[in-house]
Amino acid sequence: MNIKHSILLRVRIAFLVAVLFVFAVIYRLVDIQMVEGDHWRQLAEESSLDYRTIKATRGSIYASGNDLLATSLPFYRLAFDPSLVDNKTFTSNIDSLSHLLSKYFRDHSSDYYKKKISEARQMKSRYLILNRELVNYQGRQEMLTWPIFRLGQMRGGVIFEKIDDRHRPFKKLAQRTIGRVNGDGKGVVGIEASFNDYLSGKNGEGLFQRVAGGNWKPVYASTDVRPVDGYDIHTTIDINLQDVAQNALLRALSTYQANYGAVVLMEVKTGEIKAISNLEKLESGNYAETYNFAIGTTNDPGSTFKLATMLALLESGKVELTDSVDTGDGTIEFFDGKLKLTDVKRGGYGKITVQDVFEKSSNVGIAKLVTEHFGDNPKEFVDLIKETGLGQPLGFQLLGEGEPYIKDPSDPSWSGSSLPWMSVGYETGLTPLQTLAFYNAVANDGKMIQPIIVKSINRANKPVEVFKPKVLNKKIASDETLQKLRLMLEGVVERGTAQNIKNEHYKIAGKTGTAQRLVNGRYMTQSYYASFAGYFPAEDPLYSCIVIIDNPRGWNRYGGDVSAPVFKEIADMIYAQNLDIHDSFAPQYTAANNGTFPVIRAGRLEELNELCNQLGISNYADEQASDWVRSSVNNNVVIWKKNHDNTGLVPNVEGMTLRDAVYILENIGLKVLASGSGRVKRQSVGAGVRATKGATIELELG
Template sequence: MNIKKDILLRVRIAFLGALVFVLAIVYRMVDIQVIDGEQWREQARVNSLDFRTIKATRGSIYSDGEDLLATSLPFYRLAFDPSVAHDTTFTSKLDSLSHLLSAFFRDHSSDYYQKKISEARQAQKRYLVLNNRDLNYQEKEQVAEWPIFRLGQMKGGVIFEKIDKRHNPFESLAERTIGGLNAEMEAAYGIEKSFDHFLAGKDGEGLFQKMAGKGNWRPINASSDIRPVNGYDVHTTIDVNLQDVAQSALLRKVSELNAKYGTVVLMEVKTGEIKAISNLKRTSKGTYAENFNYAVAENNDPGSTFKLASMLALLEAGKVELTDSVDTEKGATKFSDRTMRDHKNGGYGMLTVEDVFVKSSNVGTAKLVAEHFGDNPQEYVDIIKQTGLGKSLDFQLIGEGTPYIKDANDESWSNVTLPWMSIGYEMQLTPLQTLTLYNAVANNGKMIQPILVKSIRRADKTIETFESKVLNKKIASDETLADLRKMLEGVVERGTAKNIKNDIYKIAGKTGTAQKLINGRYTWQTYYASFAGYFPAEEPLYSCIVVIDSPKGMDKFGGDVSAPVFKEIADMIYAKNLEIHDSFESDLMASQGKFPVIRAGKFDELNELCNQLGISNYFEGQSEWVRSTVSNNAIIWKENHDGENLVPNVKGMSLRDAIYILENIGLKVSVTGSGRVEKQSVPAGRRITQGARIKIELG
């Protein structure tokens, strides 16, 4: 019993001793870091030591198709502590190292490097920058295997200081929207600025030693260093292929017209996702560059594109019907002391309400609005504002221009405000805000918030997602919306944009040509030309606005200047997107009922199958993979791959063939359903991104 008590006593004493020891350590840590922390930090500063920031690696920005739009690439500054290496190693290997440095950097002789390093060693320098050219990762790995350096930092003295540099793989594509960093590597504009709190990550802190030379600090790599937390990735709605199409079309037109600037926004009607956005400004050298986001931030009088809102107010208030008439006179009429004119000399005479819009008659629009809302102009303003137009979109990019549609009690309201407002003057709207109204008409009256960023992720983990907010469930009645759509189609079929009419699919939209306000006065010589609309008109998939500011030349109106850019974008999308037109899809597939289910696959297998079944089939190409079409009672094979580095069309293929093709070009495939491929999540013709995911649905 005494022995047991004796053992318990000893254990308790040992435990108390250990506890006291731990508490003493904790106290000493608190004493050093908190109580006497400033004293030790000051001592570190005296000894040329300091805690400095270790920058986190910035997150990347991706397109809708997982293409990299902006990323941080690691580069390395090559420095050397020549005092570390053993004398024997240093003496025997310095000559070889100097030769390699000279051959690699091609700036100095090997004797120069040998002398530079030897003198630094004799002077006991602990930090020597060998060259100011930064190394990429592959170069860093190569240099790390050189004599002396291969021993590492502790035994060889080599120092690789990591420096992140921001890189845009697609260079100027959507440059202003993607954003950029300033000289201090801080986010300056665009997505980089607006989502900086996600992209930036959290910087760490480490102990550094100040070395000889201006601004040179050597990391100590102490165990107490706080490691940085890298930033999240931002996934956008931008489609790289559509962005390329839109930006190229805009660049050609602004260059041709020597315009001050141009902007285009392409948006999905149902989702509000912006698929392309470009802003090109003429530089002092006469070239064009993205240096301001006009689509989001630039307010202007919208001009005749605002007539859509005026017609909405007239129709929704029950003031007019499309068949009503108005006298546009000889193209000019007076309101108070100011004369309003139409663009057509001599005017249009008597027009229906529908044709007032289709022909974009200023006189007709203003007379209708003045007649029906002149006694109560606030009614007109209220109907327009009730749609949601005139309110900020709360867009995801910082710097959205503030919309301004004045009320009747505004101190600047005058006797001529109402008629001039009706045709898009005495107000301020951005192109994106105008497009939101047109998108609502295309979207059966539902006004939704445009979005540019869909999600925040880290690897495969989603941190946050974003969806379009519904700004207004219904901007107008179904009857009003039907009339508006009819008029918008009429503009292209027989009105001011009939030059972009085509027989394959319908476009609906409105031209706009606003005089520019310069030095407080509107001028007839300088215009703000625009076209806003959607396509295909019957089942709208995309809405788009094109603005070209201050075009030079004879043709300066929206129909001549901006509408052709709209059509070029729409044509390219229509040609590449098989889902827009069923007839084109059917041409690519053999008719079911007359033939077995032969759609697409490997030519030699399908050819043998057809031969065994006694089906005539012909192929004049040499591609391994084909797609079937029908000519009379025979199958004609066509090559299935449109080009290298493009996603192929696997619709109609067996699961085995589809997976073989897609995985062999570097895509990760997920599958749902059974049977043959009916849908693929990444459209054919899009650029391939290695490791990107594609979902195929079988049916």
């Protein structure tokens, strides 16, 4: 009995302890909820607040004509704090708001949105993402007029989280040069990376509150630090010329199924790059801009390097253009037969002049000249080339410029074959842009300037930093040598390896290049790096350009066949699109070539149309053409465009005959004074100015 009593007593005590523990837990829960609730809720709210980064809006990148190349467009994520809306407003407007949300996003019914918002309000949710689809600025402005949302964030609970999205209006045009940004908004390549510190701006800091789902809601406290938006970058790229260059390159690459290609077009006097395109073949067979070969890839330049070789020969006074060179049967051996050079022409060119050696791109002739005159002192040859600045980095504005390399006799790898091998463009490494800078110097009266692609850094259209062309070498050679180099470059197109791009309208000067490709340390005899570098018009150079195409396939794989036509296509389009520079391209054209395409500027449509028809010139008027027209040229077709309306404004009479100009000007009440002969060259009152009856306008003819 005592044992039984003892067991029952222990059970009762254990039960009593358990009951007391349960009552203690219940008491503590009630105490925390009812008595200390406000205190703990305040601590929880305070612990969920944090200062977080507010990203700055990234600056934009512009082309030379203020066309947008890249910009950050503002988008917004729509969220809602339904707990802030009072009951009367919520009840009377929730149906209308749900209907508008359903109509805008077109993904769910209005009942879906009403249920979603009502449940969140019942759960006292402070942050509800209404839709994952981003809203643009116009959409945001529209939503701010909707029921409930029109009350703003503090009373209406609407939250617009700003998210910037990088946008390129011209899509793939100059894609690699413009560059891209990563998920953190930092530039990775191209201008985006090279000028990231300017473009990125300075991030701010704001107070945010953690809400349900691990999201953060802005509190908009007075202590917030506003971000400073990035600077804008203004480039030298011309959108129209970029489009021309990229399309011309793409057509050639597709035709020859090449590995990759690059084009750089530059203004001779300023060094401004107007177009730069790099296209590489993908596994799909399509071409895309994946790497900036024009800036970052060094290769043996091949025969385009012969311009530097001829500079050294001429500048040293060792040869004249009229000297003779016996190229024999077109083959020659050096270094105990370890190096054998051949010419393209079977059987060789025989005995030809130095000028012919260059124009025909004779490897045998070039190598014989260099070994004869520099064989005992190869350092003199290398020094003459390096003194021009060729072989030194350009210090280009974009990151990733390839390191140039011109072998020196002090190099451990120098051998008996190095000098003749270098003379024809091997055992060297240059990027296309570095080669172009050298050719541009020849066109620019010997002044080598640093190519630039960024003109200024702006804040709200006001430049804060301006970049001007930097002179790398005031004079790469004497005037006499430069004159001879230009003469030979013109001869390459007139009589040499690039005769296929010769035309009657303007002269091109340049040099073809066809180098064997170096693959795994060995030169491939049937795989080429084709190029053409030069400038135009030859008489008064405006643009320099280089075209390189890697490993073209097919029968015609030389620089003259593959790369030179791309150069000409770009030059032809520039010539065709800008009628005002025709006189610059061919100053003696109209006087010296009877029966060729005439320079027709402006006049009466009926008369000009009849004139062209009689001459057999294809011409037509565009849809807006009126009685008085101005001409533009597309390939070999004249297009007539409207030039004058009777609006009381001074018309553009430049290019008209005096008779037509006087007729138009006097009909709007102006008195005309003319000097000179020919067509109107200049007018004293600019086109578009309001015409004052009785006023005098002076016309200069020429």
